Amino acid sequence: MEERLIAMFTERFGEEQGKLMAEAIAFASRVHCNQKRDDGTPFITHPLTVASYLLDMGMDAPTVIAGVLHDTVEDGDNVQIADIEKMFGREVAFLVDGVTKLTKSGKQTYVTKKQEQTENLRKLFLAIAEDVRVVIIKLADRLHNMRTIDVCTPAKQIKKSKETIEVYAPLAHRFGMGAIRSELEDLSFRYLMPEEYENIKAQVDVQQKERLELLSSAMEKMKELLKEANIEGSVSGRPKHLYSSYRKMQRNNCTLHELYDLIAIRIIVDTVTDCYAALGVVHATWKPLPGRFKDYIAMPKPNLYRSLHTTVMDEHGIPFEVQIRTKEMHATAEYGIAAHWMYKEGRQSMTELDRRTAWLRQVLEADQDAEDSKEFVDNILKDFLGEYVFVLTPKGEIIDLPVGSTPLDFAYRIHTKVGHHCQHARVNGNVVRLDYKLKTNDVVEIITSNSQPGPSRDWLSIVKTQTAKNKIRQWFKHENREENIQRGREMLEEAAKRHGQSLTILMKPEYLADVLKRHNFATVEDLYSAIGFGGVSAGQVLHKLIDLHRKEERLDELKKRFEESEQELPKKPVHRANPKGIYVHGDPGMAVFFGNCCNPLPGDPIVGYVTRGRGVSVHRADCKNVQSLMQEADRMIEVEWALDEHTSFSATIRVFIEDKPGSLMEVSKVLLSLNVNMTDLSSRSTDDGYAAMEITCTVTGAEQLKMIIANLKKIKQVIDVFRV
Numbered sequence: 001m002e003e004r005l006i007a008m009f010t011e012r013f014g015e016e017q018g019k020l021m022a023e024a025i026a027f028a029s030r031v032h033c034n035q036k037r038d039d040g041t042p043f044i045t046h047p048l049t050v051a052s053y054l055l056d057m058g059m060d061a062p063t064v065i066a067g068v069l070h071d072t073v074e075d076g077d078n079v080q081i082a083d084i085e086k087m088f089g090r091e092v093a094f095l096v097d098g099v100t101k102l103t104k105s106g107k108q109t110y111v112t113k114k115q116e117q118t119e120n121l122r123k124l125f126l127a128i129a130e131d132v133r134v135v136i137i138k139l140a141d142r143l144h145n146m147r148t149i150d151v152c153t154p155a156k157q158i159k160k161s162k163e164t165i166e167v168y169a170p171l172a173h174r175f176g177m178g179a180i181r182s183e184l185e186d187l188s189f190r191y192l193m194p195e196e197y198e199n200i201k202a203q204v205d206v207q208q209k210e211r212l213e214l215l216s217s218a219m220e221k222m223k224e225l226l227k228e229a230n231i232e233g234s235v236s237g238r239p240k241h242l243y244s245s246y247r248k249m250q251r252n253n254c255t256l257h258e259l260y261d262l263i264a265i266r267i268i269v270d271t272v273t274d275c276y277a278a279l280g281v282v283h284a285t286w287k288p289l290p291g292r293f294k295d296y297i298a299m300p301k302p303n304l305y306r307s308l309h310t311t312v313m314d315e316h317g318i319p320f321e322v323q324i325r326t327k328e329m330h331a332t333a334e335y336g337i338a339a340h341w342m343y344k345e346g347r348q349s350m351t352e353l354d355r356r357t358a359w360l361r362q363v364l365e366a367d368q369d370a371e372d373s374k375e376f377v378d379n380i381l382k383d384f385l386g387e388y389v390f391v392l393t394p395k396g397e398i399i400d401l402p403v404g405s406t407p408l409d410f411a412y413r414i415h416t417k418v419g420h421h422c423q424h425a426r427v428n429g430n431v432v433r434l435d436y437k438l439k440t441n442d443v444v445e446i447i448t449s450n451s452q453p454g455p456s457r458d459w460l461s462i463v464k465t466q467t468a469k470n471k472i473r474q475w476f477k478h479e480n481r482e483e484n485i486q487r488g489r490e491m492l493e494e495a496a497k498r499h500g501q502s503l504t505i506l507m508k509p510e511y512l513a514d515v516l517k518r519h520n521f522a523t524v525e526d527l528y529s530a531i532g533f534g535g536v537s538a539g540q541v542l543h544k545l546i547d548l549h550r551k552e553e554r555l556d557e558l559k560k561r562f563e564e565s566e567q568e569l570p571k572k573p574v575h576r577a578n579p580k581g582i583y584v585h586g587d588p589g590m591a592v593f594f595g596n597c598c599n600p601l602p603g604d605p606i607v608g609y610v611t612r613g614r615g616v617s618v619h620r621a622d623c624k625n626v627q628s629l630m631q632e633a634d635r636m637i638e639v640e641w642a643l644d645e646h647t648s649f650s651a652t653i654r655v656f657i658e659d660k661p662g663s664l665m666e667v668s669k670v671l672l673s674l675n676v677n678m679t680d681l682s683s684r685s686t687d688d689g690y691a692a693m694e695i696t697c698t699v700t701g702a703e704q705l706k707m708i709i710a711n712l713k714k715i716k717q718v719i720d721v722f723r724v
C-alpha cells in the first residue's frame with residue numbers, strides 16, 4: 001500500500017514531492033507505531049488509506065500529504081503543529097491543524113462531552129472557512145472510519161453514525177460531494193435504524209434485479225440511438241441509495257414501488273450541447289412523464305449540481321428516470337468541491353470555490369461577537385446543513401436558505417446592509433409581506449431605502465435564519481446602547497405593570513444579583529440593554545424576579561408562623577363592636593364606613609377620617625388616599641378593630657396564572673377546600689400566555705385572606721397572587 005501510494009504520488013507530482021511523501025509516511029509510521037485500529041491492524045493503514053482516497057479524488061500534493069499526517073498531532077504524544085510545519089511546510093501544517101481536535105493541543109477541559117464536541121466542530125468550521133481542503137480531508141477520514149466501523153463496539157457505532165448523519169453527511173452535501181454523502185448516509189443508516197435498513201435493502205435488492213432486467217433492453221436501445229445520432233457517450237444503470245430512498249418514502253408517504261428513480265439510467269456525454277441532443281433522442285423514443293423534467297444545467301442546484309433529469313415510460317408503461325450530464329458535471333456531482341482540483345485547468349474558477357464557502361464566511365461575519373460555541377455551531381447546522389429552498393436574485397444568482405425563510409433572511413444573506421435597510425420585498429414581481437415564506441424558484445427582489453434607518457424589533461420574530469437574527473441583534477446592541485437601556489427599562493416596567501407587580505419591590509439588590517449572574521451581566525444597564533435589543537426577554541426576567549420575591553415571602557411567612565406559635569394567643573378585643581366591627585376612639589357611636597380605595601380587613605393597621613355628614617371613613621394606614629387626608633390632621637381619628645366571630649368582610653384578590661385549560665379549575669378547587677365564599681370572579685387573558693383573574697370573596701379578616709393567598713400560591717400554574 002505504501003509503495004503504491006508513493007509511486008502514484010510521484011507519478012503525478014514529481015520526484016521532489018515524492019520524497020516528501022515518503023518522509024511523511026515514515027514520520028507517521030513512527031508516531032503511530034504502537035497504535036492499533038479497532039480490528040487489530042496497525043494504525044498506519046488508516047492515514048495511508050485516507051491519503052489514497054485523497055489521491056484518487058484528484059487532490060493536490062499538500063492535501064494528500066496532510067492526509068498521511070492527519071492524526072499525528074492528535075494521537076502522537078509529543079507531536080506539535082510546529083514540528084509538522086518545520087518538516088512539511090506551512091500549508092500542510094495548516095491542513096493538519098484544521099482536522100486536529102482541540103482537546104490535546106489546546107489542553108482545555110470541558111464540562112461535558114457535548115461541549116467538547118461543539119468546540120471541536122467550531123474549530124473545524126473555522127478552518128474550513130479559511131481553507132476548504134480541510135473539509136475534504138475530514139470527509140475522507142470519516143469515510144474510512146465509517147467503512148471500517150463494523151469492528152467497533154455498538155456504542156461507538158451509534159455515536160459515530162449519529163455524528164456522521166447530523167454533521168458530516170450534510171457537510172458533504174453542502175460541498176456537493178454526492179458520492180461521499182450517499183455512502184456516509186447509507187453506512188450510518190445501517191447502525192442507527194438497523195430494522196428499517198434491512199427491510200428496505202431486501203426490497204431494493206429484489207426490485208433492482210427485476211427492473212435492471214427490464215431496463216437492460218432500454219439501455220441497449222439507448223446506446224444504439226446515441227450512436228445513430230453521432231453522440232459520443234456512455235450509458236449505465238444507477239442503483240439508488242438506500243437512505244435517500246428511505247427519506248423519500250417517508251417524505252412522500254409512498255412505497256418503494258412508487259419511487260420512479262429507484263433505477264435511473266445515466267448518460268454521460270462530452271459537451272453541454274450533447275446533453276440536450278441526447279435528451280431529444282430520449283424524448284423522441286420514450287414518452288416523457290409530464291412535470292418530471294428538470295434542467296439543472298440551466299439552473300444548477302445551490303451546491304452546483306448540474307444535470308438533466310427526465311422520467312420516461314418504457315414500452316410496458318413502466319416509468320424510469322434518465323439523467324444526462326457531461327463528464328465534468330458528473331465529477332462535480334460525485335466529488336463536488338474536490339472536482340475543483342481535478343478540473344483545475346477547466347472552467348472551475350477560484351470565484352466558484354469562494355462561492356462554495358461564502359456561506360461559512362457569512363456565519364463568521366454574523367457571529368464575530370458570539371463567544372458561545374454552541375450558538376455558532378447550531379447556527380451552521382440549522383442555517384446551512386438542514387433542508388433548504390433555493391431562490392433567485394433578479395440577476396439569476398441562486399441563494400439557498402433553510403426551509404421557512406423569509407425575504408428578510410434573503411436580504412440579510414445578500415448583505416447585512418441590505419437587511420438593515422430593507423423596506424419591502426417583491427417575489428416574482430409582486431410585493432409580499434416581509435414574513436412571506438419563500439419557495440424554491442421564487443425570484444426575490446429587495447427594495448432598500450435610507451429612510452429605513454435600521455431593522456425593526458419585530459423582525460426578530462419574523463426571520464428564520466440564525467445569521468439574520470444575530471445581525472439584527474447586533475445592530476440593536478451596537479448602534480444604540482443608550483436607547484436600548486432606556487427601552488429595556490421601559491419594557492421591564494411595562495411587563496411588571498401587566499402583571500400587577502411593582503418593580504420597586506422586585507428590584508431588590510439580592511434578587512438582581514441573582515438575575516445578573518444567571519445571564520452573565522456585569523451591571524443592571526447591561527441587563528436593560530439586553531432586554532432592549534431582544535437578547536433577553538423582559539417576561540423571563542420579570543418572572544425570575546417574581547419567583548425570587550415569592551420565595552422570600554414564603555420564607556418570611558413560615559418564620560412568622562413559627563414565631564406566632566411560640567407566643568400565646570393574643571387577647572380578644574375588649575371594645576364593644578359596632579356593626580362594622582370598628583371601635584371609634586372618643587366617639588363609639590359614630591357611623592362607620594370603609595374606604596373603597598383600600599378595603600381594610602381586620603388585622604390591617606387602620607386610621608379613621610371624619611367626613612362631613614357621613615360619619616367616619618376607615619382606611620388602611622398605608623392607603624395612598626390617607627396621605628392627602630393627613631393634610632386635614634384635625635379630622636383624623638383613632639380607630640381600632642373590634643370584632644366578634646360573625647363579622648365578615650369582602651376582599652378582592654388578583655391571581656396571575658398560566659392561561660391553560662384546567663388552571664381555573666385548580667383555583668376553584670383550592671377556594672372550595674378552604675370553604676371560601678366567592679361573590680365575584682372574572683378572568684381575562686393577557687397577550688403573553690397568562691390570565692389575570694379577579695376574585696372577590698368573603699373573609700373574616702386579614703389572617704384568613706393571607707392564608708387563602710398562601711394556598712393559591714402553592715398551585716403550580718399560579719405565577720402570583722396579591723390583594724387588590
Ligand code: MN
Nearest residue numbers: 046070071141
Ligand atoms: Mn483519522
